[in-house]
Amino acid sequence: EDQVTQSPEALRLQEGESSSLNCSYTVSGLRGLFWYRQDPGKGPEFLFTLYSAGEEKEKERLKATLTKKESFLHITAPKPEDSATYLCAVQDLNTNAGKSTFGDGTTLTVKP
Amino acid sequence: NAGVTQTPKFQVLKTGQSMTLQCAQDMNHEYMSWYRQDPGMGLRLIHYSVGAGITDQGEVPNGYNVSRSTTEDFPLRLLSAAPSQTSVYFCASSYSEAGRYEQYFGPGTRLTVT
Numbered sequence: 001e002d003q004v005t006q007s008p009e010a011l012r013l014q015e016g017e018s019s020s021l022n023c024s025y026t027v028s029g030l031r032g033l034f035w036y037r038q039d040p041g042k043g044p045e046f047l048f049t050l051y052s053a054g055e056e057k058e059k060e061r062l063k064a065t066l067t068k069k070e071s072f073l074h075i076t077a078p079k080p081e082d083s084a085t086y087l088c089a090v091q092d093l094n095t096n097a098g099k100s101t102f103g104d105g106t107t108l109t110v111k112p
Numbered sequence: 113n114a115g116v117t118q119t120p121k122f123q124v125l126k127t128g129q130s131m132t133l134q135c136a137q138d139m140n141h142e143y144m145s146w147y148r149q150d151p152g153m154g155l156r157l158i159h160y161s162v163g164a165g166i167t168d169q170g171e172v173p174n175g176y177n178v179s180r181s182t183t184e185d186f187p188l189r190l191l192s193a194a195p196s197q198t199s200v201y202f203c204a205s206s207y208s209e210a211g212r213y214e215q216y217f218g219p220g221t222r223l224t225v226t
Contacts, residue, residue, distance in 0.1 A: 032213045043217035096162050097208045098143030102154035
């Protein structure tokens with residue numbers, strides 16, 4: 001059974017204080033690992049898909065990395081507008097595309 | 113493009129009532145999915161579709177039905193609403209092309225069952 005565990009559950013940072021969010025996963029074969037940003041009352045917003053160990057992707061102050069067991073979302077010099085819940089999800093190669101397993105998310109608060 | 117649209121945005125039902133949550137996408141994506149999100153939790157897959165006429169169950173399918181007669185639409189039917197179905201429901205559409213995969217979500221429907 002596919003599993004995704006995100007840590008920490010909540011993270012409070014000062015503006016400019018860099019940190020990382022963790023996503024540990026278990027799948028029989030990885031089709032892709034996905035990161036989403038979710039603002040209160042909104043649907044998840046797609047950020048990245050990572051496909052193989054060693055891959056990295058960047059978007060503004062966010063950088064996602066992938067190993068065979070986990071992914072990190074690095075946030076460099078965060079700003080208050082980066083405050084949101086960040087969700088990680090995986091798709092297993094042995095299931096149909098369209099079937100993702102999500103973690104419970106990390107709620108990031110960035111104080112000015 | 114409107115992306116993924118969902119209606120209604122809010123709904124209150126009484127126990128035992130039935131209703132349909134609507135979802136539509138205009139990106140010609142082959143895959144569509146329904147998730148529910150409960151407070152403090154991630155998304156759990158209810159049903160999904162890999163193309164028109166093809167649907168399958170996800171992690172929490174009981175009490176819900178789906179059908180997909182067109183590429184664009186993927187309605188979710190609650191057969192007999194129960195308080196345990198109080199949640200926020202998200203529809204998503206996605207594509208897989210040349211080994212690349214991306215998924216996009218609608219704004220959600222907040223359902224309360226009393």
